[in-house]
Amino acid sequence: MSAVNTVKRGRLDLLDANSTGEYVDLVSDMAGRVAGRLGAASAPATSTPIDELRRRVEDIDMDAEPLGGQRVLEEIDRLFLQEAVWFHHPDYLAHLNCPVDVNAVAAETALAAVNTSVDTYDQSRIATLIERKLIDWTTGKIGFPQGDGVFTSGGTQSNMQALFLAREAALHGFSGRQRSERQSRLVILTSEESHFSVDKSALLLGLADDAVVTVRSDVEGRLDPAALEESLKGALNAGKVPMAISATAGTTDRGMIDPLPDIARIAERYDIWFHADAAYGGALLLSPTRRDLLSGIERARSVTVDFHKGFFQPVSSSALLLRDPRDFRLGTWHADYLNPEESDEPNQVDKSLQTTRRFDALKLFATLRGTGADALGRAVDRVVDLAHEVHEVVEKHPDLRLVSGSDLSTVVFRWQPEGVTDVDADALVAPIRRHFQEAGSLLVAKTVIANRPCLKLTLLNPGAELDRIAERLEEIAATAARMHEHTTRPTPTYEESLNETK
Secondary structure, eight states: OOGGGOOOTTSOOOSSTTSHHHHHHHHHHHHHHHHHHHHHOOSSSOOOOHHHHHHHHHTOOTTSOOOOHHHHHHHHHHHTGGGOOOTTSTTBOSSSOOOOOHHHHHHHHHHHHHOOOOSSHHHHTHHHHHHHHHHHHHHHHHTOTTOEEEEESSHHHHHHHHHHHHHHHHHTTOOHHHHHHHHTTEEEEEETTSOTHHHHHHHHTTOOTTOEEEEOBOTTSOBOHHHHHHHHHHHHHTTOEEEEEEEEBSOTTTOOBOOHHHHHHHHHHHTOEEEEEETTGGGGGGOTTTGGGGTTGGGOSEEEEEHHHHTOOOSOOEEEEESSGGGGGGGOOOOTTTOOTTOOSOOGGGTOSOSSOOOTHHHHHHHHHHTOHHHHHHHHHHHHHHHHHHHHHHHHOSSEEEEEOOSSSEEEEEEOOTTOOHHHHHHHHHHHHHHHHHHTSOBOEEEEETTEEEEEEEOOOTTOOHHHHHHHHHHHHHHHHHHHHHHHSOOOOHHHHHHHHO
């Protein structure tokens, strides 16, 4: 009997020197199943209704007799892989999910098997040094000569840690009642199109309900520097303490980059922590033609970069980068059993909100060493070029309306031919998205711009082709027209109904 078919009842089968054969069989079997599904995927998703998916999961008895390695892989194949959403498929056009570099996927196998935690040096040894190498590489690309950083689970965690450090900087030297009183007056200034994690972080950090000051954006969706200074002066006049300005280098909806140099000047003039959320736009650090769009990011005090977006890494892979490594001390905690103060080892838990933490840097290492930064930069340029080409298709289409431009790779649009009211066009956005989602044939997103619902494409697949996307836009337009005709067709009279039945 093959190792993968063995059911070892009553004994936990751990990965060790005695189970390497079973490990190879299982991993090889699963890789084959994934490869088969990838090759056979004719659509980004299936049309299986959610009630059926829910029933399949609910019917599983998690306390039943174990299946054994072979049968559980078969179950995962049927239960998950058969119903997976495939981000590599050219008709996946919805969210900020990217196809992934194959070198990074191979590295993921090593991460799971070795199970390294990079919180302390003694648990990780060379893994700590490799992560430090990747942090140094990233801070160098940003323009932080002496910068530092730490890998995180994603942009939300990176933003929250940046704002946590900003809060501690603003409260440094205060304690007791004075600290509490000052914390109640702290505010974060950010644009109306910034990521929701800024508001969420304010809540988690115990700031006041009105701590996030929303700054007006210009008509293209970028933070308005004049409005920022106006809001800043208003906050100061109201007795508030500005703890951070959070700019966005790649807004989620429009893919716009705030004017970083102007924001930096204001932050420097008022001595306020300047955070740049480049979770989406950070990949432009590698662009051979658009790196200048991030000009000014080197003046930020902290930067968020998501490698699992434009760097084509498997989830999760993000980082928080700091211009001054000493800022990490604002949030450092020591434990005698983990990272005592007198330790001279490079314990990265000193910098992280997490304790146990995956060695996600190995995936980026594999991509840079296996594929190279130049290839990543060209891929980033390709998706941005593609988005601009799609913008032109939408602008020329008689029934579609481009709602916004983009510095990056989003396409925000509506179906609204001449004569169709805003209200009627609004009403079709959700049904159009739902129609294609339920069919599984095409995945698009929806959002709201200037109080109007819109459809949104997020292009992160450098292998996608303009002609195919243009065809999908035609499908969207045709579907919308049918829906509109159905909803606006007048109810037939009694006589008309009789004639229709003859």
